[in-house]
Amino acid sequence: MGSSANVDAGDRTTNCDGVSVDKGVDFANYFCTYGFLYHQKKMLCDRVRMDAYFNAIFDNKEHFHGKTVLDVGTGSGILAIWSAQAGAKKVYAVEATKMSEHARELVKANNLQDVVEVIEVDVIISEWMGYFLLRESMFDSVICARDRWLKPTGVMYPSHARMWVAPIRSGLGDKNMSDYESTMNDWHGFLDETKTYYGVDMSVLTKPFCEEQRKYYLQTSLWNNLHPHQIIGTPATIKEIDCLTVSINEILNVTANFSSWITVEKTRLCGFAGWFDVHFRGSRENPARHEIELTTAPSIDNGTHWGQQVFLLHPLRVSEGDNMIVSFSMNRSKENHRLMEVELGCEMKQSSGKMVGPITKKFYIE
Incomplete structure (x- = not known):
């Protein structure tokens, strides 16, 4: 995976929000992960991911041959x-971390070594998707490469993407609240012991500690592989992306207003889940012979390493026919543009006509 597009200014780098970020911190956040083989192994063992790319390439060799x-x-x-095994004439592999050394050896071991200077390309293939699609801001790099090198008749793999949100039931909220309360009880015990044994009153730090732990336990979205039965309402598409035409500005913010009908009788609404799918369709002028979909939707037995992002709310009793009216907004974090901040609001119109809410909560995708 490559780094996102930035404007350099000495030891600072300006992200696409126009926010100045410490370059060393930004690079460290990224390279400390992708430069290790254990992380590459995790992705290489994701059969859903691997099969989707493998089938997309080898079922559409005509897009790669020559x-x-x-x-x-x-x-x-x-x-x-x-891509080379599918018959590509030239492959330019770009990698900014030390993983490039391993990639070079792997290519050599498979007798596919070749050094090429790329001016323009027929196909851009990249696995750029982060958690809930846009975390890590990796897609910026692909868009910049597309605008600089892809021919007007070129193809993107994947070619399209969609983001989804749906109401869920889950026990995660109860566990997180219990963990938060346990942490705060431990803090108060720590205060008593510190004052008794060391003569220092540290209670002035209770408020910032509480805010820190609330963010961690109650406002940070959770990674989870949900079961389809945990989806209790109609999913909604909150963003559709055409990878051939989308601009960086169009992915800086994701906003949506939608309705979701509860489809399960007498259950608890515990929050919302977000996931994505990508499609390998080729282009309008040069469509794929076999369209492939890679989905990270809740699955019975084929979950992905992306899983779903879970946004927990205080549980509400709901029933079949209730209508959730939802507002969703996601922006890049100003402190680290690879992370995301989400504001989610909802109100419910019960089948009886009674309105409940609205409820608004801020989350962090970290």
């Missing part, structure tokens, strides 16, 4: 290797 391919953020080099 063509020039750019793999943005190649990581281990697996997509570049598959």
Whole structure:
């Protein structure tokens, strides 16, 4: 995977929000993860991910045979290797971390080594998707590569993406509240002991400690692989992306207002889940012979390493036919543009006509 597009200014880098970020911190946040083989292994063991890319390439060899391919953020080099095996004439694999050394050895071990200077390409293939699609802001790099190198008749793999949100039931909220309360009880015990044994009153720090722990336990979205039965209402598409035409400005903010009908009789609404899917369709002028979908939706037995992002609310009793009216807004964090901040609001019109809410809560995707 490659780094996102930034404007350099000495030791600072300006992200697409126009916010100045310490370059060392920004790079460290990114490179400390993707430069290690254990993280690459985690992605390489994700069968849903691997099968989707493998099938997309080898079921559509005509898009690769004799063509020039750019793999943005190649990581281990697996997509570049598959592209070459599918008949690509030239493959340019870009990787900014030390993983490039391993990718180079892997390419050599598979007798596919070649050094090419790329000016323009027929296909850009990249696995740029982060948690809830846009975390990490990786897609910026792909868009910049597309605008600089892809031919007007070129193809993006994947070519389209969608983001989804749906109401859920879950026991995670009860556990997190219990953990938060236990942490605060432990803090108060710590205050008593520190004052008794060391003569220092640290209670002035209770408010910031409480805010810190509330953010961690109650406002940070959770990674989870949900079961389809935990979805209790109609899912809504909150963002559709055409990878061939979308601009960076169009993915800086994701906002949506939608309705979701509760489809389960007498249950608890515990929050909302977000996931995404991507599609390998080729282009309008050059469509894929076999369209492939990679989905991270709740699954019975084929969950992905992306899972779903869970946004927990105080539980509400709901019943079939109730209508959830939801507002959703997601923006990049000003402190670290690879992370996301979400504001979610909802009110419920019960089947009896009674209105409940509105409820508004801020979350962090970290």
